[in-house]
Amino acid sequence: MFMGNSIRSILLVIMAAIILSACATKTTKKPGDYEISKISGDTYTGEETVKYLATGVPDRVFFATNKSILTTKARDTLRKQAAWLRKNKNINITVEGHCDERGTREYNLALGERRANVARDYLMTYGISGNRISTISYGKERPVNPGSSPLAWSQNRRSVTIKAN
Amino acid sequence: MKNKLFLVILSIVVFFAKNSFALIEVDITRGNLNPLPIAVSSLYVESKTSEALEETDLGAEISKVVETNLLRSGLFNPLAKDSFVQKPDIAHLKPRFEDWKLIKAQALVTGKINIANDKLRVEFRLWDVLAAKEMMALAFTTVPTNWRRIAHIITDKIYKRLTGEEGYFDTRIIYVSEEGPKNQRIKKLAIMDQDGANTKYLTLGNELVLTPRFNPTNQMVTYMSFFRNLPRVYLLDIETGVQEVVGDFPGMTFAPRFSPDGKKIIMSFAKDGNSDIFTMNLETKEVERITEHPAIDTSPSYSPDGKYISFNSDRSGLQQIYVMRSDGSDVKRITFGKGIYGTPVWSPRGDLIAFTKMYKSNFYIGVMRTDGSGERLLTENYYQEAPSWSPNGRVLIFYRETKSGSQGEGFSATLWSIDLTGYNERLIETRTDASDPSWSSLLTK
Amino acid sequence: MTKSIFLSFFFHILLIVLTAISLPHMLRKPIDLPPVISVELIQISDITNIPYAPKAKKILEKIKKEKERIVSEQAPPKAVKKEKPEAIPLPDDVKKQKKIKTKKQNPKKIDTEIKQASEFEKKELFDPNQIAALIDKSKIKQAETIRKDNKITQSQDKNFTTSSLTLSEEDALKAQIFGCWSIPLGLPYNEDLLVKIKLKLKQDGTVIKSEILDHVRMNTPGQAFYKVLAESALRAVRLCQPLRVPTTGYERWKDLQLNFDANEMLKG
Numbered sequence: 046m047f048m049g050n051s052i053r054s055i056l057l058v059i060m061a062a063i064i065l066s067a068c069a070t071k072t073t074k075k076p077g078d079y080e081i082s083k084i085s086g087d088t089y090t091g092e093e094t095v096k097y098l099a100t101g102v103p104d105r106v107f108f109a110t111n112k113s114i115l116t117t118k119a120r121d122t123l124r125k126q127a128a129w130l131r132k133n134k135n136i137n138i139t140v141e142g143h144c145d146e147r148g149t150r151e152y153n154l155a156l157g158e159r160r161a162n163v164a165r166d167y168l169m170t171y172g173i174s175g176n177r178i179s180t181i182s183y184g185k186e187r188p189v190n191p192g193s194s195p196l197a198w199s200q201n202r203r204s205v206t207i208k209a210n
Numbered sequence: 211m212k213n214k215l216f217l218v219i220l221s222i223v224v225f226f227a228k229n230s231f232a233l234i235e236v237d238i239t240r241g242n243l244n245p246l247p248i249a250v251s252s253l254y255v256e257s258k259t260s261e262a263l264e265e266t267d268l269g270a271e272i273s274k275v276v277e278t279n280l281l282r283s284g285l286f287n288p289l290a291k292d293s294f295v296q297k298p299d300i301a302h303l304k305p306r307f308e309d310w311k312l313i314k315a316q317a318l319v320t321g322k323i324n325i326a327n328d329k330l331r332v333e334f335r336l337w338d339v340l341a342a343k344e345m346m347a348l349a350f351t352t353v354p355t356n357w358r359r360i361a362h363i364i365t366d367k368i369y370k371r372l373t374g375e376e377g378y379f380d381t382r383i384i385y386v387s388e389e390g391p392k393n394q395r396i397k398k399l400a401i402m403d404q405d406g407a408n409t410k411y412l413t414l415g416n417e418l419v420l421t422p423r424f425n426p427t428n429q430m431v432t433y434m435s436f437f438r439n440l441p442r443v444y445l446l447d448i449e450t451g452v453q454e455v456v457g458d459f460p461g462m463t464f465a466p467r468f469s470p471d472g473k474k475i476i477m478s479f480a481k482d483g484n485s486d487i488f489t490m491n492l493e494t495k496e497v498e499r500i501t502e503h504p505a506i507d508t509s510p511s512y513s514p515d516g517k518y519i520s521f522n523s524d525r526s527g528l529q530q531i532y533v534m535r536s537d538g539s540d541v542k543r544i545t546f547g548k549g550i551y552g553t554p555v556w557s558p559r560g561d562l563i564a565f566t567k568m569y570k571s572n573f574y575i576g577v578m579r580t581d582g583s584g585e586r587l588l589t590e591n592y593y594q595e596a597p598s599w600s601p602n603g604r605v606l607i608f609y610r611e612t613k614s615g616s617q618g619e620g621f622s623a624t625l626w627s628i629d630l631t632g633y634n635e636r637l638i639e640t641r642t643d644a645s646d647p648s649w650s651s652l653l654t655k
Numbered sequence: 656m657t658k659s660i661f662l663s664f665f666f667h668i669l670l671i672v673l674t675a676i677s678l679p680h681m682l683r684k685p686i687d688l689p690p691v692i693s694v695e696l697i698q699i700s701d702i703t704n705i706p707y708a709p710k711a712k713k714i715l716e717k718i719k720k721e722k723e724r725i726v727s728e729q730a731p732p733k734a735v736k737k738e739k740p741e742a743i744p745l746p747d748d749v750k751k752q753k754k755i756k757t758k759k760q761n762p763k764k765i766d767t768e769i770k771q772a773s774e775f776e777k778k779e780l781f782d783p784n785q786i787a788a789l790i791d792k793s794k795i796k797q798a799e800t801i802r803k804d805n806k807i808t809q810s811q812d813k814n815f816t817t818s819s820l821t822l823s824e825e826d827a828l829k830a831q832i833f834g835c836w837s838i839p840l841g842l843p844y845n846e847d848l849l850v851k852i853k854l855k856l857k858q859d860g861t862v863i864k865s866e867i868l869d870h871v872r873m874n875t876p877g878q879a880f881y882k883v884l885a886e887s888a889l890r891a892v893r894l895c896q897p898l899r900v901p902t903t904g905y906e907r908w909k910d911l912q913l914n915f916d917a918n919e920m921l922k923g
Contacts, residue, residue, distance in 0.1 A: 051678075054674075055678075111528065111529075113483075146593070147568075147571075147593070148529075148568070149509070149522075149529070149552035149553050149566055149568075149595045149596065150421065150595065150596065150645075150646065151421060151464060151465040151478070151508050151522070151552075151553065152506065152508055152522055152524075152529055152552050154420075154434075154441070154462070154464045154478075154480075155464075155478060155480060155485040155506040155508050156506065158462055158480040158483055158485065159485075159506065162482055162483025163483065165483075166482075166483070181439065181441065181462070182441065182462060182480070186395070186418055186420075187393060187394075188392065188393045189393065190616075191391065191392035191393045191614060191616075191617060191618025192614060192615065192616040192617070192618065193613040193614045193615075194616070197616070233910055233911075233912050234820055234908050234910070234911050234912065235851075235912045235913075235914055236820070236825055236828055236829060236911065236912070236913050236914065237829075237914045237916060238832050238836060238888075238891075238913050238914060238915045238916065239916045239919045239920070240829075240833045240836075240919065240920055241832075241835075241836030241837060241838040241887075241891065241920060242833070242834060242836065242837055242838070243840060243920070244837050245837075246837050246839075285839075285840050316837070316890055316894070338886070338890070340889075340890050340893040340894060341886075341889065341890070341893065371883075372839065372883065373839045373840060373842075373883060374842055374843075374879060374880035374882075374883035375839075375840075375842075629840075631840065
């Protein structure tokens with residue numbers, strides 16, 4: 046009886062170890078996990094909704110929930126925008142700040158404004174005059190992805206640069 | 211031992227002594243919360259002049275509005291009219307209380323209307339069926355087209371007489387009417403009677419409009435608009451339809467409300483990404499800064515005495531509710547529970563603050579005392595926010611949004627109301643999708 | 656690449672450690688389920704109706720046998736079929752009652768905890784509250800007896816029979832009126848919501864006369880809710896006629912005072 050019990054338990058352990066070893070991280074992209082791999086730490090890292098101001102100059106940066114901190118990728122994008130703006134001195138821009146739908150309307154207006162300004166401030170540190178950059182917040186009013194999923198929400202938390210003239 | 215025996219014999223003697231009984235007191239500490247059964251008889255139409263042919267059903271219409279109001283309050287159970295024995299005209303003169311008791315009515319409403327010289331006169335009586343006597347008798351006069359308001363005023367009187375609470379039926383609700391695809395909504399300011407009738411649109415839908423609120427006299431509305439792509443707080447005169455921007459702010463202003471005396475508008479102003487609370491005097495145009503903090507300060511709401519302001523700030527990291535004096539001093543955080551809090555609204559009774567709470571991907575509407583204690587969550591949903599109080603501080607109106615599919619299909623926004631006790635959660639029907647509701651004060655004071 | 660190897664290694668080690676810790680537990684014999692505790696519902700009045708000293712009891716029984724007893728149809732379903740003789744609380748027994756009271760305090764604490772839960776648990780609230788009502792009732796009964804004990808010293812009467820209703824009789828009457836009293840929900844939370852109604856009753860339980868004590872308060876400005884509260888109490892009494900009165904001892908309950916207190920229901 047005692048032996049039978051211990052054998053059973055040992056077998057369970059071996060089973061569990063085998064199952065665990067099967068959970069390797071996927072290196073190849075499969076259709077099912079497309080959504081998950083595009084979000085890193087709650088910030089969208091994909092290319093789906095991104096438009097381009099010029100070749101190699103993405104027009105938007107993304108944020109984590111309730112945050113207005115620029116990720117490394119965001120800063121990289123903004124540096125590219127700054128470079129493009131330095132080259133095209135007569136172009137003025139508007140930076141739009143947006144939020145996902147999972148928050149109260151008024152606070153989202155304020156958060157969108159913060160996100161827009163965080164991008165503006167960063168551009169200014171790269172030599173772009175504040176006179177060329179205006180900001181506007183749309184809160185949660187203009188989502189780019191109308192879905193109700195973490196992916197949609199991550200795509201909506203953004204600051205988008207628009208040509209103003 | 212001897213003492214005990216003496217006591218026993220004494221008590222036996224006392225047992226037989228007549229009239230030596232103290233008054234028995236029985237404590238009744240529980241009752242039921244059943245809605246009061248009330249019979250609302252059709253109002254008897256006394257005179258029918260030839261022009262008033264269309265008004266023949268006015269007696270029935272008015273009683274129907276009263277009935278619906280009472281039913282929707284959750285506190286009354288209006289009985290089915292087909293069980294009424296007495297005819298409206300006789301019932302109004304002298305009700306046969308036995309007939310009404312038979313159908314289990316505890317209160318009875320009767321009345322009569324009279325249309326002459328383009329004037330509508332409505333008289334009603336409220337009877338206590340069990341005590342078999344009249345409780346209230348009132349009459350009102352107005353133009354015939356205003357008959358709905360009379361029905362609402364009558365309901366307010368009945369409501370107050372039977373519950374002790376001020377009514378909230380002669381009121382209007384302003385909200386944002388929404389249409390179109392989820393990522394390109396067309397929004398218009400809309401106003402309606404609290405029972406959904408008389409819907410009117412105040413803007414055309416060419417620009418985004420958000421968060422409208424009444425002023426204390428219910429003649430003006432303050433709201434936020436993206437007119438000409440400049441998000442600012444505006445003022446609208448309901449009667450004339452004239453809109454004007456509030457102040458001359460060099461940046462986005464939003465989340466506006468009136469002060470209790472109607473003289474100022476309090477709102478958030480965003481400068482260089484930071485939102486702080488400001489007030490502007492509508493007469494002197496004087497602007498006053500109320501908060502000065504690098505965090506987001508928004509959703510300000512005055513206490514009914516104008517001495518305090520509750521607002522939403524993320525100065526401690528995430529959205530929480532704070533209370534400060536109306537000059538901006540003495541800021542105190544009042545929410546410390548799990549989750550994040552937003553949209554604080556001070557009750558017109560001054561005793562509670564309603565709020566939205568977000569916790570573990572659920573949204574809650576709740577109330578708490580003004581020091582943050584006694585937090586009570588009234589309802590939970592996938593998404594709901596922005597409660598607004600009825601003028602008697604008993605009912606909250608708010609809006610909900612549904613989850614939508616990947617293309618935005620299945621999305622809808624609807625208005626809901628709930629009683630302070632957490633009961634009587636009710637959908638408020640609107641012609642289109644709706645959000646950002648706000649309740650007026652009583653139209654008659 | 657190295658990251659995944661490292662993670663895999665780490666998880667394997669973790670698993671081994673976990674199994675090493677739990678293995679001895681797995682090898683132990685299964686725990687026996689604790690025996691099922693059966694709960695027995697007993698008539699509270701059996702216990703809380705304080706018995707006499709044996710001698711006094713004998714005397715009273717003798718007296719009672721001389722009177723004829725008819726089991727009335729009015730007898731409430733919950734009550735004990737036999738009507739107990741009146742309870743004269745002897746000084747010794749006061750302490751006993753107090754002990755029982757404190758025990759019953761505990762269910763009340765659980766009650767408030769349930770109430771503080773959020774809305775989505777509200778559906779469950781209905782059931783616990785029903786049970787809570789039962790518990791509360793017994794607590795009230797205990798409280799009744801104690802209050803009445805105090806009256807021995809305070810009462811203006813020289814006798815000892817302050818509460819002359821047995822606990823089951825009181826129970827029955829209360830249960831009846833609880834069902835008839837529609838508490839107006841609009842009453843203010845922070846006011847004194849107590850109204851006392853004095854009744855003169857006929858033997859069959861119908862009301863001859865009703866009187867609101869503190870009538871003056873009905874018309875005091877700012878106390879408009881008192882009028883509404885009083886009216887609701889009167890409606891309850893009228894609706895409940897004939898009242899569930901005891902079948903005997905008309906003399907002791909022909910004058911009855913009902914203290915309608917909405918505080919518990921509204922303030923919870």
